[in-house]
Amino acid sequence: MSAVDLRTLAEARRKGETRGITSVCVAHPRVIRAALRHGRALGRPVLIEATCNQVNQDGGYTGLRPVDFRRMVLEIAEAEGFDPAQLILGGDHLGPNPWRKLGVDEAMAKAETMVAAYVAAGFTKIHLDASMGVAGEPEALDDETTARRAARLAAAAERAAKEAGTPTPLYIIGTEVPTPGGATHALDHVVPTSHAAAEQSIAAHRQVFAASGLDAAFDRVIALVVQPGVEFGHESVVEYAPEQARDLISMLDGQPQFVFEAHSTDYQPGGKLARLVADGFAILKVGPGLTFAMREALYGLDCIAAELDPGYGGRALADSMERLMLAEPGFWQSHYRGTPQEQHALRHYSFSDRIRYYWPHPLAQAAVKRLMQTLDGRTIPQTLVSQFLPRQADGATAAFADKLIEAAIVRVLDDYAKACEPA
Template identity: 60%
Template sequence: MRVTLDQLARLRGEGTPRGITSVCSAHPVVLRAALRHGRKTGATVLIEATCNQVNHLGGYTGMQPRDFSALVESIAGEEGCPADQIVLGGDHLGPNPWRDRPADEAMAEAEKMMEAYVAAGFRKIHLDTSMGCAGEPPALDDETTAKRAVRLATIAEMTARDTGGEMPLYIIGTEVPPPGGADHVLDAIEPTAPAAARQTLAIHREMFAKAQLSDAFQRVIGIVVQPGVEFGNRNVITYQRDKADALVRILNDEPGLVFEAHSTDYQGEPPLTELVEDGFAILKVGPELTFVLREALYALDLIASDLFLDYGDRPLFNAMEAVMVDRPENWKQHYDGNDAEKRVLRHYSLSDRIRYYWTVPEARAAVKRLTAALAGKRVPLPLLWQHLPGADQFADIPLDPQELLIWRIGKSLSTYDRACRV
């Protein structure tokens, strides 16, 4: 039986917890891998776009919500993944992309973004209005945050009614790790204080009621909290369930809710399973999926360098290095150390900020050259053992590079799938 978002809280209450993986990526190969994996497993395919990545002005991907929706729909059709199995989500929807402007201006843009998301068919909405705008503190108080969340929920409700289809499901709460992971080596992460989570719920419930949106609040299915998981550029903090015990007990008083866990990348199956068992039923993953995509591309780059004398010495790696050095805005503020250490982080950081560069023309050309060099060629088993252990099934047969990339991403998705099925 396929588990849906609105069933998660009930299943936990019945003692049969299940989870859903939230794929947070706009890379077409990652999307294809997720949709193919969903077709094979029958699980809900939850795909989310963030406010910076996709918005009514294009975001850093250049896509508006309707473009992202169309991309997912197109790939789903090619992969044979049924439309009723797919849920589109909007992550951190609020004024964040425009927080350098006065609050009224930033919220006006956020309202336009919300309308565009819901009109494009996004039905899982994370309301995140916690950040201060120009002249405000960096983090806002709960009451101001809740009032602004209600303002955006009002737009979402009106748009859903006007455009038809199911009404939105909401996620509230904002105590999450930095997008894309932390910038420094981490020793420990403290879970959200139970009192803080309870206050967030109480104030949002009150503000929704004052705005006559109690019906919409009934469709709040989860709250974002910090379970004590995170990854930095170089290390991962895994889930310690004993530290989150007091936080988890909140759900006993909120039978209609589950927790949403951000930055669950690189946790591995045992911690992910414990998260689902404890009520963190929505597991968001993003950088891990593009990290393993990059891992597989670089392995193929090494294989082609070994196989073909005229291919060159790691031209994909060299092209990505040149692109990132020439355009440092997406990594410079996040990577520390000397020049050699920064070079390593540009390519291998767990935050995987190289993911911002795959759409650059030079990068696209280098990937195209790599895949053309290997398409239909036979890769000897020892080369796969050397550069991509575990990929034995691709040895000594005509290679389809995209199939290998999808396989590698699918390995990570399978880990999540097993954890979600407990």
């Protein structure tokens, strides 16, 4: 499947078919490996996306540039026997977000360089998101300003594809509210994007792209990011309520080029994911939900290691992560409020999973390596799996540490797969 086939999502909806695709928006190699194994087992394409903060020309928090990320994913695919023709690489929220403290000229210049780097590296699905204000601007920008800046980014992408000889990308426009990556406060409901607001966003982009000589690029816009009324906070999840999104969903009837892309679908029940796809939200983003599942498995194994090996040292992994996050609080401190005890719980267990930013750190990698070495070759008794990883306690096939971690990740991916390709 090539990236061009993503256009068939809108075609399928016009025919009354239910079809979607999961966007695995994660940079952790263990999760990527699990996603590729899962896709290979199902015989389906896999869409893997990097975000502007994870991967950019400066390295992002992973230390990877777009070309490095692509190389990493392809190396994992080769090791797992996954057909690269079935792999789609995307860039998420590509815009000035990593440089919001800069002035508009400098921030947009960096964003253009980033988008060009993604396209030149062979990424074929590009989310243009210039909706956020930079230094001296409001937090969120109006449709016309957003569209003008998106057109600048699209022009940079088109030039990069021509110069590098890579495929011209498919585009996603629009953004969701609250801000990407999970809300920072308690939630009990989220208002979906209105029909009128979604139409206005498309109209503004169409007009500006045409005025910029980018009609061909706009013809390759396949989806609009909107807020379907789903979100997760630190300790709560707002589930999809279809009746509240009816007005928004009806917009697609007059926009046959488009489907919706739904962000922050992490932690939605399987039935709600399936309803999202059936209602036209054909691209389902998931990120923190996958790394949360991985962390949950690692922490369960941390407890199991302490039970099986007295020399392991209690909760060695969790203790190492706590020391690391306290020593380098930049990724969580402005997000987690409350007492020291409440902040401790959020650092490790929040649905927003900001601990995911720390897994690439050498100290974290060393702690995980020690855990896995402690459990290497051990058949973990099902009684301990039941005690510390009860959601994985479904038989002897998950009796080794690596299998237990993969099973935790695949359990999430299975919900998405069933929603996107119903029987």
